[in-house]
Amino acid sequence: MNIAVLGSGTIGKSWCALFLAAGHHVVAYDPDSAKKEGITDFIQASKSALRRLGYQSAGLIERFRFVQNPMDAVQGAELIQENAPERLGVKHQLFSEIEPYLDSQAVIHSSTSGITLEELQAGLSDIGRIIIAHPFNPPHLIPLVELFGNQETKPRVIESAREFYESLGKVPVELQKSVPGHIANRIQAVVWQEALHLAQEGVASLSDIDKAIANGPGLRWSIYGPNQLFSLAAGDRGLEGFIEHLGPSFQRWWSSAGRVEINSKTVDMVREQFKKDDKDISDMKIYRDQILVKILEAKIAMRDNGKPEEE
């Protein structure tokens, strides 16, 4: 397939690596010419991880082109993965530039984290050809893609998107309703709010809260979601049994959950407890991705051995 990747920052370059490793032809656009080197470096650097996960590692650069004009990127493309900055005006401007050059059947998948589909559609004439296809960073590794189309979406656009991402080894989920932040980020947001709240209340340091998540529920969450996990905790009575057993405790914890305002007090606490100079960010990203690959390899091996996956 011919794919145009518009916006080649954190998300765009990662999509490029994945699409190429899955055998597609990719033309990437970014107004910043310096991004060209960044993407090609990223594609080369991602090869070994993607090879371990079963993707191709030959001919990637040969099937890749970088352009500095969005019209050149979309001509002949069947699919446009849009990853421009998270500003509605920027995305609308980009849509107005590319729309006259799109093939009649071309679809736009927006990676937006927080802009609604209805807001995006307002920037196009043919509003039935755009959907949200929100990845999780880094998209070349994390399987989740959140899809959303509405009543204006053309028939089969969502089904084709689902088939496309599944063909890449992704795990697409579909929202039935428009909601800011989609599914996973909203859940992360609630977890993070409580983490900040606990630290503000002096219950534990941010560092210990991170350790509690990464060495506790975080390990289990990469295997099953909370509903499935809790259903395993009440014998054969499943999730209903878990609610009977621990529902009242959860109700009590929910009642005392905190609301956090992003204000100077919050920022001061974060600055005080979370000194960025103490950390080597690039080493931590490498460490994160190396472990992610090992987890994904383990999941693929279990699946190939016929072991149960998510429900």
Ligand SMILES: NC(=O)c1ccc[n+]([C@@H]2O[C@H](COP(=O)([O-])OP(=O)(O)OC[C@H]3O[C@@H](n4cnc5c(N)ncnc54)[C@H](O)[C@@H]3O)[C@@H](O)[C@H]2O)c1
């Ligand atoms: N970073 C994340 O964790 C994450 C996760 C999922 C989805 N997203 C979404 O992906 C999109 C891109 O986010 P990002 O984190 O990659 O941002 P980024 O700032 O890393 O990259 C944006 C890129 O767009 C380029 N750009 C600027 N103007 C442009 C234009 N008019 N047309 C096309 N490209 C333009 C910039 O030069 C930059 O390279 C956003 O909609 C964001 O919500 C981000």
